[in-house]
Amino acid sequence: MAIQERKARERADRHARIVASARDLAEEQGWEAVTTRRLADRIEYSQPVLYGHFPGGKDEIVAAVALAGFGELAEALEAAVDGRRGRAAVAALTDAYLDFAAERPAVYAAMFDLAAIPFAADDTPAALRAGFGAVRSTLGGDDELAEVGWAALHGLATLRRAGRVPAAGETRRRERVVDLLHAAAAR
């Protein structure tokens, strides 16, 4: 009885450590440094153990990091908007979103560039729906506007990360987006 429980607990621990190691390693040295050998090294087990937890291999590990990231993002967005209304809510949402992307570039990359997690589908995970829900409710409950707003934020985040847009204008760019989205939501 208790033995089974201990085993299950150890297994869950190891599962979590794999995901955490992948995230940390990616955040430290970029995703190209995340290899199954290094991952196995970090959790102090051999490579094949990884496949016992993630039959899909490396891709599935990246997807797990991405999924956890969506959960964190949703939390961050909800916490930022909480209690605010109107333009202040839109501004808080924008800042929270872009700060998240800037502070966790590797996780953000996993979420949007690397992992192939369906979004606009029936089997979309709850964490993804929650994040989108935060954007939608802040923008007045309009699905289309939420999609466009999310796209604008995502575009800014990626262009900024790739250096396609100067770092200097960041503050004013954010204000501009807030203006646009708030005006559209108010209408």
Place this chain on the structure above:
Amino acid sequence: MAIQERKARERADRHARIVASARDLAEEQGWEAVTTRRLADRIEYSQPVLYGHFPGGKDEIVAAVALAGFGELAEALEAAVDGRRGRAAVAALTDAYLDFAAERPAVYAAMFDLAAIPFAADDTPAALRAGFGAVRSTLGGDDELAEVGWAALHGLATLRRAGRVPAAGETRRRERVVDLLHAAAAR
């Protein structure tokens, strides 16, 4: 004399064929299928020849595809906007941009996900400036609005490609973006 010219011409030809092969292969089977061995096979030379043309290796080849893509995108945007004014110009720009991304997904991925080409820097290639210039002039010559507009279009393109946004609402989403950008530009 003439021999040297012929050699230079052949070299330039081969250079172009490498880039074209990479683009085609990526568009047919995705970038993960683009390997130096397959590329060498397609141009009917051995692998090391690639490095004579692109000392930076595969990354430099991808960057070349991306750079050519920026040229094509700039042309497409300028041609679409040509002669139009006001909302019609913004709509044409939006359609041209999103159609380009949808029709050449691999090239678009090279431009924004794979290649690390500086943008907002002094040594930004001309093709990149031209594309941005088309967006800026269409949106009233405002640098910040152009950046935000570009971000919105880029965000829509990538979210759409990743299936993060339903295919059904595409038309209305485009109209929405056009509304937002046109309103902001008119102000």
Place this chain on the structure above:
DNA sequence: GCCGTGTTCCTAGCAGTGCTAGATTCCGGA
């Protein structure tokens, strides 16, 4: 306590990757 049993884990290896040192072939010029 002991012994089969089944799970858990590791070692070793495969095929494929980007890239390169060294040998080889080729070709223009004398």
Place this chain on the structure above:
DNA sequence: TCCGGAATCTAGCACTGCTAGGAACACGGC
């Protein structure tokens, strides 16, 4: 015709993701 230098290829390195096979271990029944 032959030589010298450039152009090109063969073979190999270190790495990748992934897996088959065997070894070691802990468990339950006697």
